[in-house]
Amino acid sequence: MSVPMTPFTPQEKRLSIYLKALAVFYSVATLAYLIPGIISLPASFAPYRFLTDPAYDNNSTVKIALFALLTWIAAANVRKYREMIVVVIVASIVAEIASITLVLFAKNNYLISTNPVMYVTDILVGSIIFDGLIAGVLLGFFLSAERSRLNLLYFSPMQFRALKAVAEVAIDGEGATVISAEQIARNVDEYLSNFEAKSKWITKVVFTMMQIFPLFSFNPPLSYMSREKRLAYLKKRFYQDVTLRIMPEFIRVFIQAMIRMSKQLCYMGYYNDTRVFDAIGYKPFSRRSDYDERINLYPEVPRKNLIVMDEGSIPGDEFSAEIAIVGSGAAASILAHGLVERGHHVLLIERGKHHDRSEFTENEIEMVSKLYADGALQMASDFRFQVFQGSCVGGSTVVNNAVCFDLPPEVLDRWVDPRGLNAGLSTPDVIASMDFVKKLIHVNAVPLLALDKHLNPGGRKFIQGIHALGLHSTPNTYGSVVANIEHCIGCGYCNIGCQFGRKLSMLDTVLPTVQASGKGKLEIIASCEVLKFEGTGENVTAALGEFTSGRRIKIKADKFILSAGAISSSIVLLRSGISKNAGKRLGFNVGSQITAAFAERIDSYDGLQISHYLKPSPSRGYVIETWYNPPMFQSTAMPGWFEDHYRNMLRYNKLACGGVLTGSESNAEVRIAGLTGREIRYTPTQRDFTNLLEGLKLAGNIFLAAGAESVMPNSFKYYEFDSSLALSGLNDVLKDTSDLSIGTGHPQGGNVMSKDANVGVVGPDFKVHGYKNLYVCDASVFPSTLGVNPQITVMTLANYAASSIAQEA
Amino acid sequence: MDTFLGAGNTWCDYLGVIVIYTLLFVCIRAPWPTIELNWRVNFRVLAICWFIMMFTGNYLFYLLGVMSFLPWFNNLLHTSLWIGIVLTWLYHGVHKHSLIEQFILFAGYSFIVKMAESMMLGSWMKESFYFFHGRYAYLIAMSIVDGFYPLISIFVLRIAKKFVRGVVID
Ligand SMILES: Cc1cc2nc3c(=O)[nH]c(=O)nc-3n(C[C@H](O)[C@H](O)[C@H](O)COP(=O)(O)OP(=O)(O)OC[C@H]3O[C@@H](n4cnc5c(N)ncnc54)[C@H](O)[C@@H]3O)c2cc1C
Ligand code: SF4
Numbered sequence: 001m002s003v004p005m006t007p008f009t010p011q012e013k014r015l016s017i018y019l020k021a022l023a024v025f026y027s028v029a030t031l032a033y034l035i036p037g038i039i040s041l042p043a044s045f046a047p048y049r050f051l052t053d054p055a056y057d058n059n060s061t062v063k064i065a066l067f068a069l070l071t072w073i074a075a076a077n078v079r080k081y082r083e084m085i086v087v088v089i090v091a092s093i094v095a096e097i098a099s100i101t102l103v104l105f106a107k108n109n110y111l112i113s114t115n116p117v118m119y120v121t122d123i124l125v126g127s128i129i130f131d132g133l134i135a136g137v138l139l140g141f142f143l144s145a146e147r148s149r150l151n152l153l154y155f156s157p158m159q160f161r162a163l164k165a166v167a168e169v170a171i172d173g174e175g176a177t178v179i180s181a182e183q184i185a186r187n188v189d190e191y192l193s194n195f196e197a198k199s200k201w202i203t204k205v206v207f208t209m210m211q212i213f214p215l216f217s218f219n220p221p222l223s224y225m226s227r228e229k230r231l232a233y234l235k236k237r238f239y240q241d242v243t244l245r246i247m248p249e250f251i252r253v254f255i256q257a258m259i260r261m262s263k264q265l266c267y268m269g270y271y272n273d274t275r276v277f278d279a280i281g282y283k284p285f286s287r288r289s290d291y292d293e294r295i296n297l298y299p300e301v302p303r304k305n306l307i308v309m310d311e312g313s314i315p316g317d318e319f320s321a322e323i324a325i326v327g328s329g330a331a332a333s334i335l336a337h338g339l340v341e342r343g344h345h346v347l348l349i350e351r352g353k354h355h356d357r358s359e360f361t362e363n364e365i366e367m368v369s370k371l372y373a374d375g376a377l378q379m380a381s382d383f384r385f386q387v388f389q390g391s392c393v394g395g396s397t398v399v400n401n402a403v404c405f406d407l408p409p410e411v412l413d414r415w416v417d418p419r420g421l422n423a424g425l426s427t428p429d430v431i432a433s434m435d436f437v438k439k440l441i442h443v444n445a446v447p448l449l450a451l452d453k454h455l456n457p458g459g460r461k462f463i464q465g466i467h468a469l470g471l472h473s474t475p476n477t478y479g480s481v482v483a484n485i486e487h488c489i490g491c492g493y494c495n496i497g498c499q500f501g502r503k504l505s506m507l508d509t510v511l512p513t514v515q516a517s518g519k520g521k522l523e524i525i526a527s528c529e530v531l532k533f534e535g536t537g538e539n540v541t542a543a544l545g546e547f548t549s550g551r552r553i554k555i556k557a558d559k560f561i562l563s564a565g566a567i568s569s570s571i572v573l574l575r576s577g578i579s580k581n582a583g584k585r586l587g588f589n590v591g592s593q594i595t596a597a598f599a600e601r602i603d604s605y606d607g608l609q610i611s612h613y614l615k616p617s618p619s620r621g622y623v624i625e626t627w628y629n630p631p632m633f634q635s636t637a638m639p640g641w642f643e644d645h646y647r648n649m650l651r652y653n654k655l656a657c658g659g660v661l662t663g664s665e666s667n668a669e670v671r672i673a674g675l676t677g678r679e680i681r682y683t684p685t686q687r688d689f690t691n692l693l694e695g696l697k698l699a700g701n702i703f704l705a706a707g708a709e710s711v712m713p714n715s716f717k718y719y720e721f722d723s724s725l726a727l728s729g730l731n732d733v734l735k736d737t738s739d740l741s742i743g744t745g746h747p748q749g750g751n752v753m754s755k756d757a758n759v760g761v762v763g764p765d766f767k768v769h770g771y772k773n774l775y776v777c778d779a780s781v782f783p784s785t786l787g788v789n790p791q792i793t794v795m796t797l798a799n800y801a802a803s804s805i806a807q808e809a
Numbered sequence: 810m811d812t813f814l815g816a817g818n819t820w821c822d823y824l825g826v827i828v829i830y831t832l833l834f835v836c837i838r839a840p841w842p843t844i845e846l847n848w849r850v851n852f853r854v855l856a857i858c859w860f861i862m863m864f865t866g867n868y869l870f871y872l873l874g875v876m877s878f879l880p881w882f883n884n885l886l887h888t889s890l891w892i893g894i895v896l897t898w899l900y901h902g903v904h905k906h907s908l909i910e911q912f913i914l915f916a917g918y919s920f921i922v923k924m925a926e927s928m929m930l931g932s933w934m935k936e937s938f939y940f941f942h943g944r945y946a947y948l949i950a951m952s953i954v955d956g957f958y959p960l961i962s963i964f965v966l967r968i969a970k971k972f973v974r975g976v977v978i979d
Pocket of ligand 2: 485487488489490491492493494495497498499500501502503607608609
């Protein structure tokens, strides 16, 4: 059955008319090139010897006749014969390059006339301009016709073709895919057009490169290869060659980055589509059989409205406050609480938008765009390490898993050690602050407040495995997590915002409460990114903010507190020219996952996302947490390539997943450089890699002991281990972290705290060394990484800072 | 033009001098790419003070016979770009180091620049400097004088602090 052709778009009609005009022009030109060679020209043409040169006439006639032929054919049906147009454009570009080369380097540049003085290359310059104009217009009309036909919202036609070409082979395996590659590509195009991230243009670069990359090995562009050849090409160049390391490292980095991003986008396009859910055995929460029962299990959590100003509500180009805090996440909210309670006026300035939880949906892409924005696309400079951060009112607490671990005592000891970084914090005050914060945000052991059946079902397997291996004895700690969650109903959407208000994020609890009780003392501006500070001497006088529209305002205040989170806080300091130590000593809780396949259906998605953990003691340098996601997120962390990945996603409801977290050494750095102006330089150390491997092996063994058929680390090359013995060989196959997919949602440090101004950015009073009224307080001031989930420590320090900042005010 | 550019000098010669300043500036700036926000007032104060002091000083000392004549354009570039901007940048970076270290750095860099200017523009030439004879005596003496930039700057900033908001003594 043939697919009916949609009518030509106006842009296609315009292209067709232009092609017809060109065809006429080229036909006439064919004669114009041929005739001078066979007739006698008037004497005035005598200087133009080349016109009568048979070789010149022959070549030009053939070239232009070919152009005439191609344009005649293409004009008849610009859709059917689009390749002809491509040939004309490419040939025109080649001709232009040849002409420019001749103008620059021609040996036989002879004089044609003396009055005016004219050389043969002058004529070439004229023809370069003339032909360039013709080809330029053709290219412009062609691209706009393509875009209008494909009805693209974000990508160019070429990028779209490359995306479709990758999708066709990346999502394929046994059984037919539910939606076509064209539909996957369209989904991605639409998602990205709505995606609220400034750095999303990188995806365009990636698909442009994917399309043209095969040319370097004398292959046709990716979308022009047959499906089989393309699959073989991608497997060879982007998979085998990378795993075998048979290319220089800088090319390997580049290739890994391209394929990672392009296949992840394809997965997003496929696994976020509701039509795919049945095929992989996933039921969105709203379609689960016990939805009503769960919703009605606990009374609706009452909430106070949060009043947030946006660009429209701020006239003029200046705004004043007593204390201005940059950010509105974990630290900023607790600071606001402490300061407002002590009678101060506080203004929070947040770069992300304000989304009330009533706007939260089950659509992963939509929520990632709203709640993470650029925080979802942050990569280390070698593109091998992804750093997730929330970017909305409430910060990362809106998207985090709410898992709470105390600040480990051994870490605090290290921080305050006078022979070490000498943070100068008072240990008893920090501990008191932690107790206060835990009460404030309602930290609870999860099973007390959620029915056990609402925990991640994969976690139950994990606990079974812990028991089977005898890891349940003290001093190890394990079990269901402690979290600031109340009455969880197990929808499994923590990382895309809890629409039911069960996760007690800053957006839902602290900020509205403070605003209500503070009687106008807490104001919040959203969608306004603080670019930098301005100042005179030791006093910061203003923060320069920029709204999404590009409009700028100056925010003046008596005191400024930077709480934009690790990475962003360092960037703001660096942009302002503040502190030579800013951006240094950055670290992460580095995470990598291992997926376990069970014979039976366990529906890991149907419950709290992170629900169980194991912390071996004495410390082995890592913790393991169970983790499972709705399909789009899970697909990006799913091991395997091509058919393996597809097969794994088909058993999505039979899988469980564990994440290993290790506190890295503080050897990373963030700088103002690179494509996005925020370059994260990070190479995991051998110690960090070893910790991860050991953690992955232990997590794998736990799942195997719980009856998993096999376990799969999230490695670049696909491995599936079906026994503990096989898994022990993990060290032999994974050479370094480039063989492993690693990422983090827990960046820490970068503006570390130390009494020593030569080492630290802030002192024990959170004040930036050398400034009287500028403070930094967020995860960036951690002197070293924690190795456990950091939000409690961030809030503890914020509460600690609030009292000292308030005292000074 | 002789007193403005210096005898036999062309704009191209000055371009060469600016290239030398730029190269040295790149080296000096590398470890401290930006001027710390709290030091920007200091930077402006020092750059302006040094420019005024040196521009007039060079001429006055010439009138007193202590220095050789610096062509006006040479004097302008040397005191505004080199001393005003580049050396103040250097001072921003090293002002917490020991005074001896600072002295060596300032005198050393000054010697390189004076040498270059004397070769390219024929300035900084004097047969002798008091009891010391030879082409280099004057060059070395003038460079040693520049070595005192950090010490003098401390006093400049202390005085400026009384009049200008934002000057920091650290
Ligand atoms: C997916 C995910 C899951 C996590 N799970 C857990 C968990 O279970 N347990 C746990 O303890 N921790 C978890 N974390 C980490 C935890 O949420 C963070 O460590 C914590 O929120 C950091 O607090 P912060 O105040 O430093 O930064 P954030 O909470 O990230 O807040 C910073 C805010 O500043 C804003 N901002 C940035 N730059 C600017 C600027 N220039 N101008 C204005 N505003 C700006 C950002 O948009 C953001 O809203 C998770 C994080 C993520 C991303
Ligand atoms: S699983 Fe997460 S998102 Fe769902 S109700 Fe529980 S806390 Fe909220």
